[in-house]
Amino acid sequence: MSAGHHHALYLPGDTPVHRLPPQCKLIAAMGFAVAVVATPREAWGAFGVDVLLLAVVAAVARIPPALVLRRMVVEVPFVLFAVAIPFIGLGERIEVLGVSLSLPGLWAAWNILAKATLGVVASILLAATTEPRMMLLGAERLRLPALLVQIAMFMLRYMSVILDQARRMRIARESRGFVARDIRQAPVLARSAGALFIRSYERGERVHLAMLSRGYTGQMPVIDDLPASWRQWSAAAVLPALALTTAVVARSLV
Amino acid sequence: MTPGSDSGTAVSLQVSGLAYAYPDGTQALFGVDLTITRGERVALLGPNGAGKTTLVMHLNGILTAGHGTVEVAGLPVRADTLREIRRRVGLVFQDPDDQLFMPTVREDVAFGPANLGVRGADLERRVTHALDRVGMLEAANRPPHHLSFGQRRRVAVATVLAMEPEILVLDEPSSNLDPASRRELAQILKNLDVTVLMVTHDLPYALELCERSLILSRGVIAADGATRSLLADDELLAAHRLELPYGFAPSAHPR
Amino acid sequence: MHVPDGFFNVPVSAGAGVVAAAGVAVCLRRARQELDDRTAPMAGLVAAFIFAVQMLNFPVAAGTSGHLLGGALAAILVGPATAVLCVAVVLLVQGFFFADGGLTALGVNITLMAIVTSLVGWAVFRLASRSAPRSRTAVIVGSFLAALVSVPTSALVFTALFWLGGTAPIELSSVAAAMGGVHVLIGLGEALITALTVSSVLAVRPDLVYGARGLAAPLVLRTADGEVAVEKPATGPATPPAPKRGPRPILLGGGLVALLLAGVVSFYASSAPDGLNKVAADKGFNAYERPHDLENGPLAGYGVSGVEDERLSGGLAGIAGVGITVLVGGAIFFTVRRRRQDKAVA
Numbered sequence: 001m002s003a004g005h006h007h008a009l010y011l012p013g014d015t016p017v018h019r020l021p022p023q024c025k026l027i028a029a030m031g032f033a034v035a036v037v038a039t040p041r042e043a044w045g046a047f048g049v050d051v052l053l054l055a056v057v058a059a060v061a062r063i064p065p066a067l068v069l070r071r072m073v074v075e076v077p078f079v080l081f082a083v084a085i086p087f088i089g090l091g092e093r094i095e096v097l098g099v100s101l102s103l104p105g106l107w108a109a110w111n112i113l114a115k116a117t118l119g120v121v122a123s124i125l126l127a128a129t130t131e132p133r134m135m136l137l138g139a140e141r142l143r144l145p146a147l148l149v150q151i152a153m154f155m156l157r158y159m160s161v162i163l164d165q166a167r168r169m170r171i172a173r174e175s176r177g178f179v180a181r182d183i184r185q186a187p188v189l190a191r192s193a194g195a196l197f198i199r200s201y202e203r204g205e206r207v208h209l210a211m212l213s214r215g216y217t218g219q220m221p222v223i224d225d226l227p228a229s230w231r232q233w234s235a236a237a238v239l240p241a242l243a244l245t246t247a248v249v250a251r252s253l254v
Numbered sequence: 255m256t257p258g259s260d261s262g263t264a265v266s267l268q269v270s271g272l273a274y275a276y277p278d279g280t281q282a283l284f285g286v287d288l289t290i291t292r293g294e295r296v297a298l299l300g301p302n303g304a305g306k307t308t309l310v311m312h313l314n315g316i317l318t319a320g321h322g323t324v325e326v327a328g329l330p331v332r333a334d335t336l337r338e339i340r341r342r343v344g345l346v347f348q349d350p351d352d353q354l355f356m357p358t359v360r361e362d363v364a365f366g367p368a369n370l371g372v373r374g375a376d377l378e379r380r381v382t383h384a385l386d387r388v389g390m391l392e393a394a395n396r397p398p399h400h401l402s403f404g405q406r407r408r409v410a411v412a413t414v415l416a417m418e419p420e421i422l423v424l425d426e427p428s429s430n431l432d433p434a435s436r437r438e439l440a441q442i443l444k445n446l447d448v449t450v451l452m453v454t455h456d457l458p459y460a461l462e463l464c465e466r467s468l469i470l471s472r473g474v475i476a477a478d479g480a481t482r483s484l485l486a487d488d489e490l491l492a493a494h495r496l497e498l499p500y501g502f503a504p505s506a507h508p509r
Numbered sequence: 510m511h512v513p514d515g516f517f518n519v520p521v522s523a524g525a526g527v528v529a530a531a532g533v534a535v536c537l538r539r540a541r542q543e544l545d546d547r548t549a550p551m552a553g554l555v556a557a558f559i560f561a562v563q564m565l566n567f568p569v570a571a572g573t574s575g576h577l578l579g580g581a582l583a584a585i586l587v588g589p590a591t592a593v594l595c596v597a598v599v600l601l602v603q604g605f606f607f608a609d610g611g612l613t614a615l616g617v618n619i620t621l622m623a624i625v626t627s628l629v630g631w632a633v634f635r636l637a638s639r640s641a642p643r644s645r646t647a648v649i650v651g652s653f654l655a656a657l658v659s660v661p662t663s664a665l666v667f668t669a670l671f672w673l674g675g676t677a678p679i680e681l682s683s684v685a686a687a688m689g690g691v692h693v694l695i696g697l698g699e700a701l702i703t704a705l706t707v708s709s710v711l712a713v714r715p716d717l718v719y720g721a722r723g724l725a726a727p728l729v730l731r732t733a734d735g736e737v738a739v740e741k742p743a744t745g746p747a748t749p750p751a752p753k754r755g756p757r758p759i760l761l762g763g764g765l766v767a768l769l770l771a772g773v774v775s776f777y778a779s780s781a782p783d784g785l786n787k788v789a790a791d792k793g794f795n796a797y798e799r800p801h802d803l804e805n806g807p808l809a810g811y812g813v814s815g816v817e818d819e820r821l822s823g824g825l826a827g828i829a830g831v832g833i834t835v836l837v838g839g840a841i842f843f844t845v846r847r848r849r850q851d852k853a854v855a
Contacts, residue, residue, distance in 0.1 A: 033612040090678045108677040115515025123608035133357035154553020162557040180568040194709025204554030206352040213345045214366035218546035221368030
C-alpha cells in the first residue's frame with residue numbers, strides 16, 4: 001500500500017557529508033532516529049535541538065529545502081491519522097476553539113508528528129547524500145548478511161527494468177481501450193501481474209546463467225573495499241551523539 | 255571442412271558429434287561437427303528454432319550434451335573444467351540487461367576477472383583495458399540502466415573481454431541496434447584480436463565481419479564455407495529459410 | 510501502510526527489531542537451502558516484482574483503488590522463506606532509499622508485512638489446499654483463503670503491538686475494531702487479486718508456482734507391455750532437496766491453536782474456583798492470602814487493565830500470555846541449543 005515513490009532521492013554532490021563513508025552515515029541516521037524516539041514528548045527544547053542538527057547537516061550537504069519538503073509528502077497518511085487522535089483519544093478533555101479534544105490525545109499526536117517528521121527528514125538526508133551502490137557497500141561493511149545485501153543489489157538493479165515493463169503493459173492495455181473502472185476489471189490486471197511475475201522470474205534465471213558464464217560459483221567476488229577512518233567515524237557520530245545527549249538530558253529533566 | 259585462416263592452425267573450438275534433447279524429450283541437435291581455428295571470425299547462420307542458442311550454451315557448459323564432445327583450445331568441457339572453460343569462452347547473450355547485473359559498469363566488467371581471482375591493481379588494469387577496447391571508458395562509474403541499448407551491448411562485450419577469452423561467442427550482436435551503433439560495434443569487433451563466433455540473422459553483418467559461415471539447420475551443420483559464396487547461393491539459402499534483405503547483393507560488396 | 514518513527518515506543522520497536530532480525534536470519538538459511546547459488550538473483554528479481562506489483566492500482570469501485578501487499582502471493586509463488594526475504598528487502602529498500610517508513614520502525618514493519626503475512630499466508634494455504642484433492646482449483650482457492658486471512662492477522666498483530674507499546678491513548682477495542690474491520694475488507698481485495706494472479710501464472714507456467722509443485726501429470730512411457738506411468742520428480746526450476754519437515758509446521762499450527770485457546774476459548778472457561786482455591790476456601794486457610802506484588806500490573810487477573818469489555822480483555826490477556834511464553838521459552842531453547850552445539854563442536 002505504499003504510494004510508490006520510486007524516484008531515487010540521491011542528489012550528487014561533493015560535500016563533506018557526501019564524502020563520508022556510507023557505513024558511518026547509516027549508523028548516524030539510525031542513531032539519530034533512536035535518539036529522537038527516546039526523547040520525551042514534552043521536551044520541546046530537545047526537539048528544537050534535533051531540528052537544528054538536521055538543518056546543519058542539510059546545509060553542509062547543500063540539500064535544497066524544497067527537495068526535503070517535496071519528499072516529506074510520503075508522511076501524509078500518518079499525519080492524517082495523528083491529527084485524528086485528539087478527536088478520538090481517551091482521557092481528560094479540554095476545549096480548543098470550541099471543540100472538545102483529548103489532552104493526552106493532543107500530546108500523543110504531537111509526539112507522533114514530531115518524531116515521524118524528524119525521522120523522515122533524517123532518512124531523506126541519508127538517501128540524498130549516499131549513492132545507492134554505496135549504501136549497499138556500507139551495509140555490507142556493517143556485517144549485514146551478505147546474501148541479504150546481494151538480494152537488495154539485484155532488486156535495485158532490476159527495479160527500473162521491471163517497472164518499465166509494467167508501464168509498457170499498462171500502455172498496451174490502455175491503447176486497446178482498457179479502462180480500470182471497478183472490480184470487474186481486476187482479472188485483466190491480475191493477468192498483467194501474472195505475466196510480470198513470469199517475466200521477472202525468467203529474467204532471474206537468465207541473470208543467473210550470465211553469472212555462471214562469467215565464473216560465478218556461489219560467492220559474490222569482493223570488488224571494492226571501503227575502509228573508514230577514526231576521523232570519519234567521529235565526524236559522523238556527532239549527529240547521533242548530540243541527539244542522544246539531548247534526549248538523555250531531556251529525560252532526566254522530565 | 256577448411257582448416258581456416260593464415261593465423262596458424264591452433265584450434266580454438268572443436269565440436270564433435272554433439273547431440274542434445276530438451277528435458278521434455280524434443281531433440282534439438284543431431285550430431286554437430288565444427289572446427290574453428292584461432293583468429294577466425296565465423297558466423298553461425300540458421301532459421302529460427304534451428305538450435306543455434308542451444309548449441310552455443312554447450313560451449314561453456316551451461317547445457318550438458320547427451321552425446322559428443324566440445325573442446326576449447328584443447329580442453330574438453332567437463333564438470334571439473336568448467337571454471338577454466340568459462341574463462342576461455344566469452345559468451346555475450348542477446349539481452350544486455352541479463353548480463354549487466356551489477357550496480358555500475360565498472361563492477362560488471364570486474365565481476366568476471368574477480369571470480370577468477372584477479373584483485374587490486376591487476377583488476378583495475380583489466381577493467382580499464384576492456385572498457386577502452388569497446389570505447390566505454392567514460393561510462394565506468396555509471397549504472398547500466400542509464401546507458402543506451404547500444405552502449406549496454408558494448409559494455410556486455412567488455413564484461414567478457416575482461417576475462418581474456420580464447421573465443422568470443424556473440425548471440426545476435428546487431429539485433430535492435432540503430433545503424434550508427436551497428437557500425438560502431440562492427441568497428442570494435444573488427445579491431446579485436448580474439449577468435450569470434452557470431453550467431454546472427456543479420457546476413458549483411460555476417461558478410462561484413464566474418465570471412466567464414468556455418469549454416470545450422472535441422473540440428474546439424476548443413477553448410478560450411480566462405481560467407482560470400484554461401485550468400486551467393488540462392489538455392490542453399492532458400493532451402494534453409496535464410497533470406498537476404500531487400501536490395502542487398504553480396505557481389506556488390508568488396509571484401 | 511508503513512509505520513513511521515514515534516508510533517511505537519522504544520522497547521516495542523527494539524523487540525520487534527529482534528523478532529524481525531531473527532525471522533529474516535532463519536529465512537536466509539532456508540532460502541539458500543532451497544535455491545542454492547541462485548538465491549541472490551532469483552530473490553532479487555522477485556523482490557523487484559513485488560515492488561512493482563505493489564504499485565499496481567487495482568480498481569475497487571468508482572474512484573477508489575486498492576494496492577496489493579503481496580506477502581501471501583509471494584509465499585505461494587516462491588515459497589515462504591524466499592517470500593519473507595523478498596518483502597523484507599522491499600521494506601528495507603523503501604526505508605533507506607526512499608524514506609518510506611521510519612528507520613526505528615523497520616522491525617515492526619518487517620514483522621507485520623514480511624513475516625506475519627507471508628508465513629500466515631503460507632500456513633493457511635497449506636491447510637486449505639491439502640484438505641482438498643490436489644488440483645489447480647485447490648491451489649487457487651487456497652491462495653484466496655491465504656491472502657484473506659493473512660491481512661487481518663497482520664492487523665491483529667499490529668493491534669497487539671499497539672497495546673504493548675503504542676504511543677496514542679486510544680481505546681484498544683476501537684483500534685482492534687477499526688484495524689480489524691478495515692483489514693478484513695482489504696483482505697478481501699488482496700484475496701481476489703492474489704487468487705487471480707496465481708491463476709494466471711498457473712495457466713502459463715505452472716512449474717513456477719511453488720505452491721503447485723507436484724501437480725504435473727506423470728510422464729507416460731509406451732513400452733512393449735503397454736503404458737507405464739513414470740514417477741516424475743518435483744518439476745520446477747530446481748529439484749529441492751528432500752525437505753526436512755522441521756519444526757515449523759508444528760510451531761505454526763501449535764501457535765495458532767494456542768492463540769485460539771487463550772484468546773477465544775478461554776472466555777468460556779468455567780468461573781468456578783479451581784481445586785486449590787476451593788480447598789483453601791473450604792479449609793479456611795485462604796485468610797492467609799496476601800496480595801501478589803504484581804496485582805496492579807497491566808495483565809493482573811487475566812485481564813488487560815484499561816480494556817472495559819470483559820471478553821476482549823480476557824482474550825487479549827490470553828494472547829499476550831501466549832506471546833510472552835513463546836518468546837521466553839524460545840529464547841531459553843535457542844540459548845540451550847546453541848550451548849549444546851558449541852559444546853559438541855569444541
